[in-house]
Amino acid sequence: MKKNKIIVVLPAYNAEKTLEKTYLKIPKKIVDEIIVVDDASHDKTVEKAKKLKLKTFVHKKNLGYGGNQKTCYREALKLGADIVVMLHPDYQYDPKFIKYLIQPIIDNSFDVMLGTRIRTRDETLRNGMPLYKYISNRFLTIVENLVLGLNLSEYHTGFRAFRRNVLEKINLKNLSNDFIFDQQILISSHILGFRIGEIFNPSYYRKDSSSINFKRSLKYGLETLLNLFYYLIDKNKYLQKSFK
Numbered sequence: 001m002k003k004n005k006i007i008v009v010l011p012a013y014n015a016e017k018t019l020e021k022t023y024l025k026i027p028k029k030i031v032d033e034i035i036v037v038d039d040a041s042h043d044k045t046v047e048k049a050k051k052l053k054l055k056t057f058v059h060k061k062n063l064g065y066g067g068n069q070k071t072c073y074r075e076a077l078k079l080g081a082d083i084v085v086m087l088h089p090d091y092q093y094d095p096k097f098i099k100y101l102i103q104p105i106i107d108n109s110f111d112v113m114l115g116t117r118i119r120t121r122d123e124t125l126r127n128g129m130p131l132y133k134y135i136s137n138r139f140l141t142i143v144e145n146l147v148l149g150l151n152l153s154e155y156h157t158g159f160r161a162f163r164r165n166v167l168e169k170i171n172l173k174n175l176s177n178d179f180i181f182d183q184q185i186l187i188s189s190h191i192l193g194f195r196i197g198e199i200f201n202p203s204y205y206r207k208d209s210s211s212i213n214f215k216r217s218l219k220y221g222l223e224t225l226l227n228l229f230y231y232l233i234d235k236n237k238y239l240q241k242s243f244k
């Protein structure tokens, strides 16, 4: 059997303090290539990435988190990835779990895999997730599971893996350039019949970790509900819709 080409993409924005720590923990034996996309950071993210000799793509203008991921996936596909692992470079996730994340895709059990941060409430809060984020995450997860008919532990993780054909089939260009991209890519995967699986992997909110503020979280939460509404109205239209 041909070996799968595994590419890790790191969508970075002001990640100078955490990029190297994240990079060092990525298991190089498993991963064929690592790419960084910098979304016009104000700090030394690009210098750090180049120092680490990572393939680096730089946005001239800030596009947003979704716009960053679009570049990540486009470049990973160009480089011939069979499986793309998206990992936030803010050192919140433990990259040693990459091997567990990709295995079900290699085995053809699932097409999309999520590294979920919520195993127990205690553990998640102890690891630093703010209470309001925990509560809104649980609430949105219940609603998403009900609407989509899935049974996932969370939809908001920054540690995911996709089989190549998922990224080819979804019209990524039509999705939002903002944080809601993360929901849209999952809803679209589900509509297209791709199987979404999950593993548990603890995440840590450290001093240097990036974490969006209350206002942006609220906007993201409301947009998630709006996207579920669009899904309920017409799934086929959802796939054609331009969210930009």
Ligand SMILES: Nc1nc2c(ncn2[C@@H]2O[C@H](COP(=O)(O)OP(=O)(O)OP(=O)(O)O)[C@@H](O)[C@H]2O)c(=O)[nH]1
Binding pocket: 011, 012, 013, 014, 015, 039, 063, 064, 065, 066, 068, 088, 089, 090, 092, 133, 156, 158, 209, 210, 211, 212
């Ligand atoms: N392109 C872009 N990326 C961003 C922006 N804000 C944050 N990011 C990146 O997006 C990723 C996720 O942002 P976070 O702020 O960590 O948000 P989150 O992980 O969803 O939320 P937490 O679970 O609270 O950490 C991080 O890796 C950031 O580097 C932004 O304005 N533009």
Ligand SMILES: [Mg+2]
Binding pocket: 088, 090, 092, 158, 209, 210, 211, 212
């Ligand atoms: Mg974060």
